[in-house]
Amino acid sequence: MLVQELDQVERDTLVRAAILAPSTHNTQPWRFRFRRRSVEVHRDPRRELGAEDPEGRMTLIGVGAAVLNLRVAAASLGAHTMILLMPDPQRPTLAAQVSVGPRGNGNGDGGDGGSLGALYPFLSRRRTNGQPTAHRGIPGDVRDDLSRATACEGARLEWIDDRDRVRWLRELATDAGTGIAEADDPRQLVERQVWVGGRRTNEGVPSTALGPRSGSPPGPVRDLGVDPGDRLGDTAKLEAEPNLAVLSTSRDTPHDWLTTGQALQRLLLSATIHGVAASLLNEPTGHADLGWLVRDPKSGWTEPQVVLRFGYGPELPPTPLRPVEEFILDEHADDPTQPPGW
Numbered sequence: 001m002l003v004q005e006l007d008q009v010e011r012d013t014l015v016r017a018a019i020l021a022p023s024t025h026n027t028q029p030w031r032f033r034f035r036r037r038s039v040e041v042h043r044d045p046r047r048e049l050g051a052e053d054p055e056g057r058m059t060l061i062g063v064g065a066a067v068l069n070l071r072v073a074a075a076s077l078g079a080h081t082m083i084l085l086m087p088d089p090q091r092p093t094l095a096a097q098v099s100v101g102p103r104g105n106g107n108g109d110g111g112d113g114g115s116l117g118a119l120y121p122f123l124s125r126r127r128t129n130g131q132p133t134a135h136r137g138i139p140g141d142v143r144d145d146l147s148r149a150t151a152c153e154g155a156r157l158e159w160i161d162d163r164d165r166v167r168w169l170r171e172l173a174t175d176a177g178t179g180i181a182e183a184d185d186p187r188q189l190v191e192r193q194v195w196v197g198g199r200r201t202n203e204g205v206p207s208t209a210l211g212p213r214s215g216s217p218p219g220p221v222r223d224l225g226v227d228p229g230d231r232l233g234d235t236a237k238l239e240a241e242p243n244l245a246v247l248s249t250s251r252d253t254p255h256d257w258l259t260t261g262q263a264l265q266r267l268l269l270s271a272t273i274h275g276v277a278a279s280l281l282n283e284p285t286g287h288a289d290l291g292w293l294v295r296d297p298k299s300g301w302t303e304p305q306v307v308l309r310f311g312y313g314p315e316l317p318p319t320p321l322r323p324v325e326e327f328i329l330d331e332h333a334d335d336p337t338q339p340p341g342w
Ligand SMILES: Cc1cc2nc3c(=O)[nH]c(=O)nc-3n(C[C@H](O)[C@H](O)[C@H](O)COP(=O)(O)O)c2cc1C
Pocket: 020, 021, 022, 023, 024, 025, 026, 057, 058, 059, 061, 062, 065, 126, 127, 128, 129, 130, 204, 205, 222, 279, 280, 281, 282, 283, 318, 319
């Protein structure tokens, strides 16, 4: 008999997994609607960063990560999935439709479900980890595994071994993070004040999750603190030669941002399996004037999307999350409306 609806266990498993995805400033900018055996994944326009992310690129990367989590959860139930990205131009908040096959009917997600399902236990253990890491390289087999995870999702991971390029990327990140963006647009500062710092119970980045400040010279972590307490926070010596990698796609469209999110999350979960800590050094790629400078001049194929820093660091507690009910859209309600300017 063909099962027509997702049952409650399936719905819970899927959405509880999806909301564990990373998002810029922990805005959690997604909502889900169940339609028969599909999950519609919507952007949540109330939670987008209009100043810092006017095109919605970072939002869609986060939403893509949530889509990957849905696929992982479906695979853990033994269900195949079929994904349509941006299936309906008339419904601009609808980022993806994830159709879920019957449960226990194979490995899930085409031929790839076995390895996707194996990521499920690591969803709740993944963290963005900006703490100092040990001065240790990432072994070749681990690097290969992370590169493979990225390639499975149609993106590319380039490890940066050239010291000059590492220094270049760090300098770009510092330039983008200190001054340039903020001076251009004070609205970004206000946005940061809304989402970053202080005590937080269910959204945003609490002071405790910011990690130490890197002091001088600036280290390979993003200094997001705007709250006076955070600006005076402890500094720590961060690794002078970080393990950096750039995740790229072949083009740079909203569709590619969703692909980036899926690739990013698959790689982050694979890193979690290997005990490798990861953080994002994403200022340059998010900055219109600097993004192209991240490109490897020798590489023909690249639209750099995310700069990552890897290492071996301490375990961290989870960042706060909203209650799961807040993410569910009523089956019969209208789509979330676009904010002005979209
Ligand atoms: C597209 C994107 C960009 C991000 N950029 C940064 C960044 O530049 N610096 C940083 O420290 N964290 C960055 N993050 C990580 C978020 O701050 C983090 O995912 C969020 O606080 C939730 O924490 P968690 O990843 O530990 O669950 C980014 C996340 C996403 C999805």
